[in-house]
Amino acid sequence: MSQQTAQSTAAAAWSLDPQLARDTVPAGDLTLCRVLLINDANYPWVLLVPRRLGAVEIIDLAVTDQVQLMAEIAQVSRAMKAMIGCDKINVAALGNVVAQLHVHVVARGRRDPAWPKPVWGAAPPVAYSESGLRSRLADLRERLDLPAI
Amino acid sequence: MSQQTAQSTAAAAWSLDPQLARDTVPAGDLTLCRVLLINDANYPWVLLVPRRLGAVEIIDLAVTDQVQLMAEIAQVSRAMKAMIGCDKINVAALGNVVAQLHVHVVARGRRDPAWPKPVWGAAPPVAYSESGLRSRLADLRERLDLPAI
Numbered sequence: 209m210s211q212q213t214a215q216s217t218a219a220a221a222w223s224l225d226p227q228l229a230r231d232t233v234p235a236g237d238l239t240l241c242r243v244l245l246i247n248d249a250n251y252p253w254v255l256l257v258p259r260r261l262g263a264v265e266i267i268d269l270a271v272t273d274q275v276q277l278m279a280e281i282a283q284v285s286r287a288m289k290a291m292i293g294c295d296k297i298n299v300a301a302l303g304n305v306v307a308q309l310h311v312h313v314v315a316r317g318r319r320d321p322a323w324p325k326p327v328w329g330a331a332p333p334v335a336y337s338e339s340g341l342r343s344r345l346a347d348l349r350e351r352l353d354l355p356a357i
Numbered sequence: 358m359s360q361q362t363a364q365s366t367a368a369a370a371w372s373l374d375p376q377l378a379r380d381t382v383p384a385g386d387l388t389l390c391r392v393l394l395i396n397d398a399n400y401p402w403v404l405l406v407p408r409r410l411g412a413v414e415i416i417d418l419a420v421t422d423q424v425q426l427m428a429e430i431a432q433v434s435r436a437m438k439a440m441i442g443c444d445k446i447n448v449a450a451l452g453n454v455v456a457q458l459h460v461h462v463v464a465r466g467r468r469d470p471a472w473p474k475p476v477w478g479a480a481p482p483v484a485y486s487e488s489g490l491r492s493r494l495a496d497l498r499e500r501l502d503l504p505a506i
Contacts, residue, residue: 265434267446271428274427297450298453299449301447302448302449304447
């Protein structure tokens with residue numbers, strides 16, 4: 209099988225991990241990654257999930273996909289900075305609990321409930337209001353030029 | 358000033374943040390980043406610090422440097438996986454405390470003192486023994502083909 213065919217097959221068979229699906233709302237698809245908004249109004253918090261079957265580590269991706277992942281991290285970081293005017297962007301691929309490769313991009317502010325600590329496990333999640341969620345998703349989709357999934 | 362000249366000037370004037378210097382031992386320089394080993398024997402834990410003056414966010418780097426950063430993250434991840442046979446690589450650019458852009462690459466194991474939580478603030482650091490530090494640094498330098506700084 210050629211590398212291209214192998215990659216298309218991997219993309220076709222890919223599906224989102226159920227635990228990632230449960231905690232998030234889908235915003236749309238970039239070239240490589242599904243963009244998910246974490247349902248926690250404490251911080252603007254996005255997950256980028258490469259649509260590649262079986263990828264757990266960044267080094268499981270082909271080099272061209274690694275470059276594309278970096279481009280999408282940068283694109284989402286710029287969008288979030290512009291949306292929110294935050295103090296810092298946190299970017300992380302941890303995956304100790306959910307194995308499917310996913311990259312956190314979190315807009316941090318000096319007054320957020322975890323600052324300056326990392327967000328994981330720091331403050332109980334606060335669900336968005338219906339209108340808050342709708343407006344954040346619309347803003348994110350517009351800035352990333354995301355078609356609906 | 359051309360972009361290339363600006364980048365050389367930025368590299369020449371760059372110096373390591375004193376707090377990052379205090380907590381680490383230098384392993385050597387890759388094309389873009391200084392490689393530092395964190396002096397905490399709980400986990401094999403490396404910092405990659407792009408030698409670019411004033412960079413705080415990944416998006417402060419030129420796109421070519423972003424691509425190089427991803428390549429060096431992959432290179433260090435592969436080296437650490439081969440060295441240690443860990444269960445997961447954690448990669449993160451946080452920077453809420455120290456502004457200078459730095460990327461954590463941590464080799465995690467199911468029996469390490471923080472698993473499955475992130476490492477920051479999870480367990481008191483344990484300094485390496487002199488011989489433990491020397492051997493870990495030698496291993497890292499060899500696998501990354503790092504000249505001494």
